[in-house]
Amino acid sequence: NEKLENEKNVILLEKSRAWSNFYLILSGSLLLTIAFVYIFFTFKRRKESQLRESVNKLIDYEKQIADNMKMLKANEIWIRKTTKQMADTSDELAKKEYQLALLRAKTEETIALKKDTEKLERTLHDLKDQISSLSKKKVQIIAMNEQIMKQTSLIERLQVWGPGDPLIAESEWAQFSELMNEHFDNFSKKLEVAFPDLTTHDVRICNLIRLGISNETIAKLTNCKYESLLTKRTRIKKLRMHIDGDITLEDILQKIE
Known part of the structure; x- marks a missing residue:
């Protein structure tokens, strides 16, 4: 009896250490998640700031192009008007020469404005491409954010899940093993390598046990009766893992590193 009592105390001490390690790992995972x-x-706010600056530059360039186009049209009208006046007033050579010089100056100004306009149009095109690229990145960031929040909340929901809470959707169950790999050092992968006979449902039950969820809650989460869950636990241990003896399924899972 004294030997059994000592073994019981050792097992309880190992369980206590395992739970302490579990809480340390869980705390570290939460801190990493918060940092990420x-x-x-921060990256999202920086990209949005760059997007706003690009949009403001785009508005300024469009305004400048519009002003240049107005000036260009005014110059073209002036050129046509001046050319007609030169044809009608052939007796005033000095005036024509002055007007011709002015016309040449306006023509050069018009050519320069055209070049500036073409340059601004190219810059505008580049800015539109940048804005399009930033918009796509923003959509990707939003999608990543939703995915992160969704994945982070799944384990938290499972740990505090109660009978009155909604059941977990099958699409979320599909991501459960990946979350366990991320938060518990590839636990699901190591479990499948150690015990290749486990089915997908068996792995799900083992993951829930690893999270410390009670048998009653696991039965409700997996939509089965409590007695059926106990039978499944025994089948997993003896038929899938091929382990006999008094060791519990919790102890087996805790030893997976």
Whole structure:
């Protein structure tokens, strides 16, 4: 009896250490998640600031192009008017020469304005491409944010899930193993390598046990009766893992590193 009591105390001590390690790992994962979310939102704000600056430059360039086009049209009208006046007033050579010089100056100014306009149009095109690229990145960032929030909340929801809460959707269950790999050092992968006979449903139950969720809650989450869950636990241990003896399924899962 004294030996059994000592073994029981050792097992309880190992369980206590395992839970302490679990809480440390969970705390570290939460801190990493918070740091990643902070970096992500900082990057997002920087991209949005760049997008706003590009849009403001685009508006300024469009306004400048519009002003240049107005001036260009005015110059073209002036050129046509001056050319007609030169044809009608052939007796005033000095005036024509003055007007011709002025016409040449306006023509050169018009050519320069055309070149500036073409340059601004190219710059405008480049800015539109940049804005389009930034908009796509913004959509991707939003999608990544939603995915991160969704994945982060799934484990938290499972850990605090109660009978009155909605069941987990099958699309979320599909991501459950990946989340366990991310938060618990590739636990699901190591589990499947150690025990290749486990089915997908068996792995899901083992992941829930690894999170410390009670049998009653696991039965409701997996939509089965409590007695059926106990039978499944025994089948997993003996038929899938090929382990006999008094060791519990919780102890087996805790030993997976």
